[in-house]
Amino acid sequence: MARKILLEKTGIEGIRNYDVYRKNGGYASVEKALKMTPDEIVEEVKKSGMRGRGGAGFPMGMKWSFIDKKSGKPRHLVCNADESEPGTFKDRYLMEYIPHLLIEGMIASSYALEANLSYIYIRGEYMWIFKILEKAIKEAYANGWLGKNIQGSGYNLDLYVHCGAGAYICGEETALIESLEGKRGNPRMKPPFPAVSGLWAEPTVVNNVESISNVPWIILNSGDEYAKIGIGRSTGTKLISASGHCKNPGVYEIELGLSVDEFMNSDEYLGGMMNDRPLKALIPGGSSVPILPEHLIFKTANGEDRLMTYESLSDGGFQTGSMLGSGGFIVYNDTSCIVRNTWNFSRFYHHESCGQCSPCREGTGWMEKVLHRIETGHGTEEDIELLWSIQSKIEGNTICPLGDAAAWPVAAAIRHFREEFEYHIRFPEKIKNRDHFVDEPMSRLVVKS
Amino acid sequence: MERTTIKQEINISESLMERINELLSHYPSDKKKSALLPVLHAVQDAHDHWLSVELMDKVAEILEIQPIEVYEVVTFYTMYAQKPRGKYPLEFCRTSCCMLRGAEDMMDYTCNKLGIKENEVTPDGMFSVHGVECLGACGYAPMLQLGDFNHEHLTKEKIDQLIEDCRAGKIDLV
Numbered sequence: 001m002a003r004k005i006l007l008e009k010t011g012i013e014g015i016r017n018y019d020v021y022r023k024n025g026g027y028a029s030v031e032k033a034l035k036m037t038p039d040e041i042v043e044e045v046k047k048s049g050m051r052g053r054g055g056a057g058f059p060m061g062m063k064w065s066f067i068d069k070k071s072g073k074p075r076h077l078v079c080n081a082d083e084s085e086p087g088t089f090k091d092r093y094l095m096e097y098i099p100h101l102l103i104e105g106m107i108a109s110s111y112a113l114e115a116n117l118s119y120i121y122i123r124g125e126y127m128w129i130f131k132i133l134e135k136a137i138k139e140a141y142a143n144g145w146l147g148k149n150i151q152g153s154g155y156n157l158d159l160y161v162h163c164g165a166g167a168y169i170c171g172e173e174t175a176l177i178e179s180l181e182g183k184r185g186n187p188r189m190k191p192p193f194p195a196v197s198g199l200w201a202e203p204t205v206v207n208n209v210e211s212i213s214n215v216p217w218i219i220l221n222s223g224d225e226y227a228k229i230g231i232g233r234s235t236g237t238k239l240i241s242a243s244g245h246c247k248n249p250g251v252y253e254i255e256l257g258l259s260v261d262e263f264m265n266s267d268e269y270l271g272g273m274m275n276d277r278p279l280k281a282l283i284p285g286g287s288s289v290p291i292l293p294e295h296l297i298f299k300t301a302n303g304e305d306r307l308m309t310y311e312s313l314s315d316g317g318f319q320t321g322s323m324l325g326s327g328g329f330i331v332y333n334d335t336s337c338i339v340r341n342t343w344n345f346s347r348f349y350h351h352e353s354c355g356q357c358s359p360c361r362e363g364t365g366w367m368e369k370v371l372h373r374i375e376t377g378h379g380t381e382e383d384i385e386l387l388w389s390i391q392s393k394i395e396g397n398t399i400c401p402l403g404d405a406a407a408w409p410v411a412a413a414i415r416h417f418r419e420e421f422e423y424h425i426r427f428p429e430k431i432k433n434r435d436h437f438v439d440e441p442m443s444r445l446v447v448k449s
Numbered sequence: 450m451e452r453t454t455i456k457q458e459i460n461i462s463e464s465l466m467e468r469i470n471e472l473l474s475h476y477p478s479d480k481k482k483s484a485l486l487p488v489l490h491a492v493q494d495a496h497d498h499w500l501s502v503e504l505m506d507k508v509a510e511i512l513e514i515q516p517i518e519v520y521e522v523v524t525f526y527t528m529y530a531q532k533p534r535g536k537y538p539l540e541f542c543r544t545s546c547c548m549l550r551g552a553e554d555m556m557d558y559t560c561n562k563l564g565i566k567e568n569e570v571t572p573d574g575m576f577s578v579h580g581v582e583c584l585g586a587c588g589y590a591p592m593l594q595l596g597d598f599n600h601e602h603l604t605k606e607k608i609d610q611l612i613e614d615c616r617a618g619k620i621d622l623v
Binding site: 083084086087088089092117123124125126127160162163164165180181182183184185241245250251330332336344347348351352354 | 490512518521545
């Protein structure tokens with residue numbers, strides 16, 4: 001069995017309750033942390049080499065070290081639980097099954113950042129988990145892990161859950177902060193970075209649920225021990241949420257460095273393809289990252305084994321690689337229509353664009369329209385070039401990365417599956433006559449050639 | 450912003466006010482506006498799951514902010530409804546991962562069964578069907594959200610059962 005850090009205790013009955021969690025070693029990291037200095041904890045997290053698990057992969061210890069402790073303003077830790085990237089449902093699993101792990105991580109991390117008021121920002125659609133967390137926080141208060149003078153250490157911390165209301169963009173840290181201030185989720189220009197001017201213009205660190213949930217283990221076992229897990233600069237374990245046409249979709253904890261082949265095909269993980277249909281494509285890190293065609297999934301363009309690491313998945317850049325991203329692992333079989341899928345994603349990004357920057361607000365809508373035209377058999381030969389041109393003008397021209405996230409899937413689909421777009425354009429009658437209501441749900445997506 | 454002629458009865462009950470005050474206590478006393486999103490959820494849940502302009506004005510008054518600040522937020526976030534929906538709003542995730550597992554067919558099936566189109570309400574006011582974007586249940590697709598809860602691994606039989614249970618008053622929304 002592979003090593004588990006985050007999901008080690010999720011199988012214990014009643015682990016959602018404080019008593020069971022505490023009996024199984026819960027909150028030990030807080031006891032240890034309160035005897036260390038905040039800077040010592042930051043140092044351990046730096047040594048662990050852990051990279052942010054939300055998608056961007058920025059080293060967590062480094063992010064912590066940027067927080068402004070000199071100005072004397074109140075500091076905040078905000079946990080980003082606005083998990084909305086299509087294909088990603090790992091944070092939900094952690095919070096739903098072992099909520100105290102996140103709370104333990106929040107207390108230890110807030111102490112390291114010398115923050116006295118912290119929040120967990122959870123997406124509004126996870127309302128039942130919001131209530132699970134509220135209950136867990138109440139238990140933590142009742143047992144002296146939150147509030148004034150925690151465990152007699154003199155350290156004070158208030159922690160609350162704040163719910164969003166259905167906006168993907170609030171996963172972007174500055175939009176999340178705006179939303180936490182009771183405003184629309186419009187991302188801010190950086191600099192200033194949140195570490196200097198974040199929530200209510202006070203120094204703020206925003207970290208993903210999974211990142212914060214790793215902190216207790218790092219404190220208890222040391223950063224050096226954590227860095228021994230994984231390969232190279234991809235240290236530790238990672239939660240992967242698998243969906244689509246694989247046999248066993250779900251949330252898995254892997255050691256970084258596992259081969260994509262083993263993750264995809266071994267019975268311990270995905271167990272191969274649903275109904276044993278052939279694999280056609282893979283998105284390894286959530287909808288925003290480039291899709292990989294079959295021949296680039298298990299091997300890189302250089303013929304090396306493709307591994308589940310930040311480096312290996314992005315090997316070859318966007319030409320022949322992709323990204324680990326948030327770990328949203330979406331598997332496509334041979335019946336999947338890449339054009340329909342790309343249109344679906346463009347609709348998503350159009351719907352979720354906050355509307356602040358014109359290239360994204362207008363461009364995502366144009367891409368959705370052009371893709372819909374092609375998908376429904378009304379496309380023209382020029383449409384592919386038009387799409388390419390639109391996506392290239394969004395990328396890099398917006399305040400936040402949503403523009404890039406909308407552009408990349410379109411670019412990758414055209415790069416690797418151009419013939420499918422051409423097919424839609426050349427044989428519109430075949431596209432229009434695809435069955436819509438039949439027993440096999442995926443047959444809607446079959447390109448009958 | 451949508452304007453509807455439908456009147457909404459506003460009732461900020463004692464228990465609702467208590468919840469609002471609890472939510473307000475989560476933020477510094479000079480940062481009341483920060484409580485806006487959670488407060489809107491609580492107020493909407495207590496008012497048939499939608500927010501009329503009058504109700505938004507009431508929220509502004511409670512939080513001591515301008516009405517426009519509430520309108521801005523309500524129109525931005527998809528979970529706030531500006532007109533009545535069905536008593537049981539069936540929200541289908543239709544983003545890629547769910548689509549791959551047949552979400553579109555499930556949604557079409559439900560619309561046909563209820564005799565309504567997307568975003569319409571059945572004449573008895575019981576159901577409405579909505580297509581929404583990724584709800585974070587990709588591995589348990591196809592799925593729909595009803596109130597606070599998810600109904601996952603949908604099949605036509607499960608939808609039949611769910612609709613029957615709703616009609617029998619067996620399904621809780623919060």
